Amino acid sequence: MTKKIILSGSTVTGNLTLGNYIGAINNWTKLQEEYECLYMVADLHALTVRQEPKELQARILSFYAQYIACGLDPKKNTLFVQSHVPAHAELQWILTTLTPIGYLNRMTQFKEKSEKTNEILAGLYMYPVLMAADILLYQANLVPVGEDQRQHLELSRDIVTFFHNRYGDTFTMPTAYIPKMGAKIMSLQDPTKKMSKSDENDKSFISIIDPPKSIEKKIKSSVTDSETVVSYDPEKKAGLANLLTIYSVLTGKNIDSIVASYQGKMYGHVKVDLAEIVVETFKPVQEKYHDLMKNQDHLLKLMKEGADKANAKANQTLTNVYKKIGLVNL
Numbered sequence: 577m578t579k580k581i582i583l584s585g586s587t588v589t590g591n592l593t594l595g596n597y598i599g600a601i602n603n604w605t606k607l608q609e610e611y612e613c614l615y616m617v618a619d620l621h622a623l624t625v626r627q628e629p630k631e632l633q634a635r636i637l638s639f640y641a642q643y644i645a646c647g648l649d650p651k652k653n654t655l656f657v658q659s660h661v662p663a664h665a666e667l668q669w670i671l672t673t674l675t676p677i678g679y680l681n682r683m684t685q686f687k688e689k690s691e692k693t694n695e696i697l698a699g700l701y702m703y704p705v706l707m708a709a710d711i712l713l714y715q716a717n718l719v720p721v722g723e724d725q726r727q728h729l730e731l732s733r734d735i736v737t738f739f740h741n742r743y744g745d746t747f748t749m750p751t752a753y754i755p756k757m758g759a760k761i762m763s764l765q766d767p768t769k770k771m772s773k774s775d776e777n778d779k780s781f782i783s784i785i786d787p788p789k790s791i792e793k794k795i796k797s798s799v800t801d802s803e804t805v806v807s808y809d810p811e812k813k814a815g816l817a818n819l820l821t822i823y824s825v826l827t828g829k830n831i832d833s834i835v836a837s838y839q840g841k842m843y844g845h846v847k848v849d850l851a852e853i854v855v856e857t858f859k860p861v862q863e864k865y866h867d868l869m870k871n872q873d874h875l876l877k878l879m880k881e882g883a884d885k886a887n888a889k890a891n892q893t894l895t896n897v898y899k900k901i902g903l904v905n906l
């Protein structure tokens with residue numbers, strides 16, 4: 577039986593965070609045995625916000641190394657950089673011709689991001705269509721994403737329907753694959769907000785490559801309420817609940833048993849132990865990351881192999897799409 581296809585990616589802004597690790601990459605590594613997986617460094621998506629070219633370039637390499645360091649095996653998966661596969665931009669154009677702007681106007685991520693700036697760029701508006709192209713090019717069945725991406729996935733599904741209604745069956749209908757637990761890790765400084773790699777306050781997130789001392793500091797100074805009894809209450813004690821969620825996901829223990837083990841103890845105890853858990857989780861990841869970054873030729877070679885595999889598959893779909901819509905293939 578052929579394996580089901582999985583595609584996912586992360587936008588190259590800031591640094592991958594503990595939120596990305598729990599909500600995305602850690603789940604990806606568990607899927608690589610059972611499915612045919614493609615994981616992408618979404619560099620074209622990053623251009624929807626202003627990027628310093630030198631920094632962007634360094635970050636693309638760094639993200640690629642972080643994917644591998646987190647356990648994604650370039651032999652088992654197709655690990656590639658979005659801009660190395662021209663078909664993404666090409667299919668996006670075709671899909672924009674089928675996407676009503678009313679659908680794009682409803683995207684909450686666009687609304688939120690555009691409220692924060694007075695220079696609203698067309699690229700930011702089209703971002704979900706590029707995401708649909710990313711997914712549809714590889715005929716992905718499942719798309720592992722965090723809760724925040726659910727709406728974009730729904731749009732990809734709508735676009736498939738629009739395309740099929742006009743041109744007949746062409747794409748696999750993708751489904752979001754959202755982990756039940758730890759799907760949304762919150763900011764350490766404001767537990768009502770998602771932990772985000774683009775947050776201006778760098779105390780609000782832990783990056784996968786943060787040095788241990790900095791991880792400890794960020795967890796110890798994380799915002800919690802002024803009560804003392806350790807209990808899990810996402811509404812009244814959102815900060816502590818977030819720490820307990822991270823604790824639970826990283827150790828595999830259920831929250832009740834964690835809470836029980838802190839009876840008679842203070843929040844500070846949870847923080848000290850959690851800092852150690854996070855540091856230990858990232859220790860092997862960071863060692864592997866630094867090794868990979870020392871040999872950039874090797875990293876580029878892996879990127880090229882990933883790009884070749886991805887291009888072969890993407891071009892097949894694009895050729896078929898061009899045929900279906902009546903373009904002339906040479």
Ligand code: AMP
Pocket residue numbers: 585586587588595596598599600720721722723724725758759760761762770771772773
């Ligand atoms: P982004 O950092 O927005 O490019 O997201 C890359 C992937 O990580 C997506 O699947 C997100 O849903 C997931 N992700 C990002 N931040 C978090 C978070 N705080 N909690 C859980 N998942 C997250």
Ligand code: TRP
Pocket residue numbers: 583584585586587618621706707710711719720721725
């Ligand atoms: N938009 C996603 C995010 O910010 C990243 C992404 C780009 C993606 N293309 C994708 C995720 C395709 C899944 C599938 O999280």
